Amino acid sequence: MTKISMTVDGVNYQDEVEPRTLLVHYLREQLGKTGTVVGCDTSNCGACTVHLDGRSVKSCNVLAVQADGGEVTTIEGVADGETLSPVQEAFRDCHALQCGYCTPGMIMQATDLLRENPSPDEDYVRQHMEGNLCRCTGYHNIVRAVLQAADAGTGGEQA
Amino acid sequence: MIPAPFDYAAPTTVEEALTLLSEHGDDAKVLAGGQSLLPVLRMRLNAPELVVDISRIESLKGITDTGDAVRIGAATTYQEVLDSDLVREHLGLLHTAVEQIADPQIRHRGTVCGALAHADPAGDVGAPVLALDATMEVQSRGVVGPRQVSAADFFVDLFETAVGDGELLTAVTIPKHTGWGSHYEKFVRVSHQWAIIGIAAAVRAEGGVIAEARVGMTNMGAKPLRAPAVEQALAGQPATEEAISEICARAGEGTEPPSDLNGKADYRRHLAGVLTRRAVLAAAGA
Ligand SMILES: Cc1cc2nc3c(=O)[nH]c(=O)nc-3n(C[C@H](O)[C@@H](O)[C@@H](O)COP(=O)(O)OP(=O)(O)OC[C@H]3O[C@@H](n4cnc5c(N)ncnc54)[C@H](O)[C@@H]3O)c2cc1C
Ligand code: FES
Ligand code: FES
Numbered sequence: 071m072t073k074i075s076m077t078v079d080g081v082n083y084q085d086e087v088e089p090r091t092l093l094v095h096y097l098r099e100q101l102g103k104t105g106t107v108v109g110c111d112t113s114n115c116g117a118c119t120v121h122l123d124g125r126s127v128k129s130c131n132v133l134a135v136q137a138d139g140g141e142v143t144t145i146e147g148v149a150d151g152e153t154l155s156p157v158q159e160a161f162r163d164c165h166a167l168q169c170g171y172c173t174p175g176m177i178m179q180a181t182d183l184l185r186e187n188p189s190p191d192e193d194y195v196r197q198h199m200e201g202n203l204c205r206c207t208g209y210h211n212i213v214r215a216v217l218q219a220a221d222a223g224t225g226g227e228q229a
Numbered sequence: 230m231i232p233a234p235f236d237y238a239a240p241t242t243v244e245e246a247l248t249l250l251s252e253h254g255d256d257a258k259v260l261a262g263g264q265s266l267l268p269v270l271r272m273r274l275n276a277p278e279l280v281v282d283i284s285r286i287e288s289l290k291g292i293t294d295t296g297d298a299v300r301i302g303a304a305t306t307y308q309e310v311l312d313s314d315l316v317r318e319h320l321g322l323l324h325t326a327v328e329q330i331a332d333p334q335i336r337h338r339g340t341v342c343g344a345l346a347h348a349d350p351a352g353d354v355g356a357p358v359l360a361l362d363a364t365m366e367v368q369s370r371g372v373v374g375p376r377q378v379s380a381a382d383f384f385v386d387l388f389e390t391a392v393g394d395g396e397l398l399t400a401v402t403i404p405k406h407t408g409w410g411s412h413y414e415k416f417v418r419v420s421h422q423w424a425i426i427g428i429a430a431a432v433r434a435e436g437g438v439i440a441e442a443r444v445g446m447t448n449m450g451a452k453p454l455r456a457p458a459v460e461q462a463l464a465g466q467p468a469t470e471e472a473i474s475e476i477c478a479r480a481g482e483g484t485e486p487p488s489d490l491n492g493k494a495d496y497r498r499h500l501a502g503v504l505t506r507r508a509v510l511a512a513a514g515a
Binding site: 088 | 230231232233234235236237239262263264267268270280282284308331332333334335337338420421511
């Protein structure tokens with residue numbers, strides 16, 4: 071077992087984990103943060119996307135020990151109480167989800183890309199959402215939502 | 230899937246890492262960004278006793294100007310390479326190739342040196358690094374200073390490089406190609422796919438004439454390849470579609486690319502000719 075300490079959604083946690091524990095399993099099983107989901111076995115789908123030290127990562131492809139000392143934000147940490155983040159709001163407005171399984175990862179990746187580029191064009195959005203798969207929506211409304219959040223001008227502010 | 234159990238160490242110096250690696254021999258695995266190692270461990274294609282995380286070693290971080298070259302330390306991520314003005318200005322070819330690797334999440338973690346050490350024949354950094362005549366620094370325990378291995382000698386075979394058990398690739402140093410035009414042409418059927426093949430081209434043009442050209446090829450064999458005959462034939466030619474097309478059509482000659490579900494060897498050889506033309510034309514601004 072290895073001792074780790076990290077901040078997740080603003081709260082500091084100290085734990086012992088087996089080194090082989092994936093960050094996504096630590097978040098879901100040890101911290102109960104089941105908002106972050108697992109959608110594949112190959113690190114292709116992006117459903118498990120969280121932010122580690124300010125950048126998006128696939129938490130199924132990072133060990134919890136690699137995040138030791140770091141700061142993690144999950145989908146559970148992006149809203150401000152009852153107030154949705156601008157990206158969450160835009161996803162709801164634009165009907166950017168159907169079953170919703172890919173949505174936590176989509177929102178985390180969209181938030182990362184808007185922080186990097188607050189006024190992207192459609193091509194930039196599509197390029198930077200490349201690692202997030204949706205089996206329901208056909209992507210059109212997802213891209214629309216990201217562009218709407220960008221127009222709202224505050225896409226990257228929270229989360 | 231969950232990896233088999235292993236011990237984990239996160240040394241803070243290269244010496245410490247080399248000690249651990251040499252004590253454990255082939256029971257130890259280096260972990261840089263983990264973007265290839267973790268899938269391997271999760272699929273249980275490998276089950277090391279010890280994983281040595283080099284990402285916390287300060288001296289392996291960062292991109293530096295060495296005068297006529299740019300040095301990229303082993304703990305430097307793809308994203309840091311993309312964000313680097315030095316790379317953008319002097320190593321345009323590397324920049325355009327890295328932009329096309331995987332997706333942002335993976336580029337935030339994965340490293341150029343990790344990909345070079347992994348040596349997947351479909352990986353996108355080998356061809357540009359080879360085409361730009363890079364040198365790899367390989368460090369063994371108890372030896373003062375790293376051994377310098379040219380990119381031409383670094384790649385040995387499928388998933389095999391000049392880095393031996395107990396050794397670390399500490400950096401890659403790439404000569405500046407300031408003012409060269411460059412293009413990486415990655416051929417995929419769907420987005421977010423590994424290269425069926427890829428062509429890396431860098432061209433120095435002077436007054437509408439190609440002065441020098443470099444061409445590297447991804448997934449056209451067990452390791453990244455150069456196309457020396459094409460490079461030589463391009464030198465001195467006008468940067469026009471007509472002149473370039475004929476020469477580039479021969480890029481695949483004499484290669485032995487793989488045959489798989491994405492294409493037979495013949496098809497890949499054909500693609501090499503077509504894509505080399507496109508890449509060189511784009512690099513030459515023609
Ligand atoms: C979904 C997905 C899509 C991908 N798509 C692409 C793609 O389109 N193109 C592409 O090129 N790649 C792609 N990759 C692979 C990716 O680029 C990795 O190969 C790269 O990130 C490896 O670097 P790393 O730092 O993550 O290495 P790690 O995974 O940490 O290590 C890889 C291997 O190299 C060894 N190693 C690492 N660093 C060193 C060192 N300094 N010295 C000695 N040995 C070392 C490790 O022991 C391990 O065997 C993809 C990966 C995933 C998960
Ligand atoms: S669960 Fe992580 S990428 Fe699919
Ligand atoms: S909404 Fe169902 S997978 Fe995206």
